[in-house]
Amino acid sequence: MPYFNARTCSPTNLKDKVFVISGGSTGIGAATVDYLASLGARVVFGDLNRAASESLVEKLKSPNVSFQQCDVRQYQEVVALFRYALSEHGRIDHAVANAGVIEQGNWFDKSLTIDSVEQEPNALVLDVNLKGLIYFSRVAAVYMAHDKSPGEDKTLTLLSSAAGFIESRNLFLYQCSKHGVLGLLRTCRLAFPDAMKGVRVNALCPSFVRTTMTKDIAASWDAAGLPANEVEDLARAIAMLAAADSATAPGLLEVEKRSDGIVVNEMNSTGAMQWGVVEGQSGLTGRAFYLEGGVCWDIEEGLDRTRHLWLGEQPDGQIVKVQQLMRKVGYRERD
Template sequence: MIAPTGPVLSSNSAVPITQFHPTITQEALEEKVIIIVGGANGIGESLVELCCQNGAYVCIGDIDTPRGAPLSLRCCEKWPVYSDPNLPPKPPRSTFQAVDITDYHAVLNLFDFAFKTYNRIDHVVVTAGSMEPKENWFDCTLSLQDIRTPPSTKDLDINLTGSLYVVRVASVYLRHNRGPGVDRSIILFSCAAGFKETPGVSVYQAAKHGIQGLMRSLRPYFCSPYKHNLRINTICPWMTQTHPAVTKKLCDRWEEEGLPISSALQVAQVTAGVLVDDTLNGTSMYVEGGRAWEMEANITRLEPQWLGEAPSKTLTRGQKVLEDVWAA
C-alpha cells in the first residue's frame, strides 16, 4: 500500500476502510539491524523484544539508562547470537546507547555507535515521546503575572524536534552499506492526537500533527530511487496501557464506557508489521484495541468530498507545480 501522490480522482465513500493485519516472520526480521529510539520502556521495549525474538539486531537508544541497559543485556541472554567459529564473530543481539533525542550530537553518536557495531542500519523506529498534561499553555486560570514565566517546551522538543533530528541523520546512514534492492525504512510515532483534537494537551497535539506533516512531506521525496530510496510511515496509537498519561481514573472511566485499549505488545506488533512490509510507504496506521487501519489512502480518496470537487482539482494542479519547482 503506497500513499498516492498523483491526481486525486472522484471519491467513492462506499469503499470500506482496509484493516491492516501485520504479518511478522523470522525470515523478514532475521539479521536486520534496527535502531529503536525510545526503546527502554512501553511500546519501544515490546518492539525491542519482538525484533530480537525474531532474529534482528537491535540498538536501543534511550535517555533511561537504568531500564535500557538491562533490557539490552536480557535480550542478549535470551536470544544469543551464534557465530561460525571459522568466520569473524557476529555482533551482539542487542546494544544500548544513552541518548537525549533533543541533543543533535547525541543522536549522531547513537548512529555512529550503531554503524560501528553492526556495519549497517536497516530500519529506524522513533518511539520516544513526552506528554506533560499538567503543563497547559492555555489554562483559563492563567493571570497576567503567570504568563511572564516561559512555559515548558519539552513536548515540542522531544516529540517533534527530536524526531526531526533522528530522521535527518537516519536518512543519510540508511543509504550506506546497502546492496541493490535492499529495503530501508523509518517509522515515526504519532498518535490519535496527530489527527483528532484531544482536550488539554495542545502542545503535545501540535507536535504530533507535526509528525504527520513531516511524514507526508517526505513520503514522495524519500522513496525516490534517485534520492534516498527509503520508506517512511507513522504509527498512530489511541489509548495504550503503558502510556504515562493513562491514570487509574481514566482507565476506570474507559472501562465503564467499554472502550478499547491496546497493550504495548499489540502496538509493537503493528509497528513490526509495517517495518517488514516493503510495499508500505507514506502510510499512517491508526491502532485501536490492538487492531490497525491505514488512514492516508482514504484521506486522499475522499478529498473531493471534504474539500469539494473543483478546489480538489485546482489544489492537485498547484501541488504538482510546487513539487516540480521545489523538489527539483
C-alpha cells in the same frame, strides 16, 4: 479503509536486519525491542533513562540487543547513536522514532494572568516529540541511504498518535507535536525516493496503549469498554511496517467490505496517492495507521481518495494541478 491486524501478523523477513529505536527502555519501545529480538533482528536502542535501559538489556539477555544512552533533543547524541549502531553491525536497515513524552502542565491554564503569563513556559513536549523526532529522522535517513543498494529495503517508522489527527482536550503541545509528525511523514514520502534512495517512511497513530503514559486513564478506558492497544500490538505493527517490502506489502492490507461497493486501497487516476507511484519506491510507504485494539487502519488513503468530498470538487481539482506543477518544478534548495 485499508487495514491490517497487527495481532495476526508475523513478519518472516526481519532476521538479521539491523534496527535503531529511540525511547526503547519502557512501554512501546521496550516491547518492540523484545519482539524484534525474538524475530532474530539486531536492535540498538537509545534512551535517556540509563537505569531502565540497562535493566531491559539485563532482562532480555540477548546478544542481539544493545543500548546507547541518547537524549533525542541533543543532535550529537542522536548522531552518536547511529554511529555506534553502524560500527557494531556494519549497516542500518530500519529506524523507529518512538521516544516521546506526554503533556506537561497546562499551556492555557485558566488561572493564568497577565502577570503569571510572563514566566516562560516549559516546551519539553515539542523538544522531545517533534524536534527530537526530526533530528532522529534526519540522521536515520542519511545513515540508511549511506550504503543502500537499489534493491535493498530500508524504512523509517514515526510514532505519531490518534492526537496527530483527532482533537484531544488539554493536550496542547502533545497534539501540536503529533500533528507535526504527520507533516514530516507527508513531506518525507515525496522527498525520500530522490533524496534518500527510496527509504520507505510510515507513521503509526495509536489510540490508547497500555503504558505508564496512560496509567491515569486506564481504569476509565476499560470501564467504558473501549478497545485498548497492548504494547505487543504496537511492537507487531512496527515490525510489520518494516517487513512490508515490495514482496510482502501487496498481501498485507485488507480491504474493508463497504456497502456502497466502492473498492478502496487502490491508486486512482486523479493524482491520488502519487507518493505510491514515484519511481524508485517500492513496498508500503507514505501511510499513517490509526490503531485500536491492535487493528491498523490507513488514514492517508481515505483522506486522499475522498478529498473531493471533504474539500469540494473545485479546490480538489486545483490541488491536483498544483501537485502536478510541483512535481514538474521540483524541489529547489534554499540557503
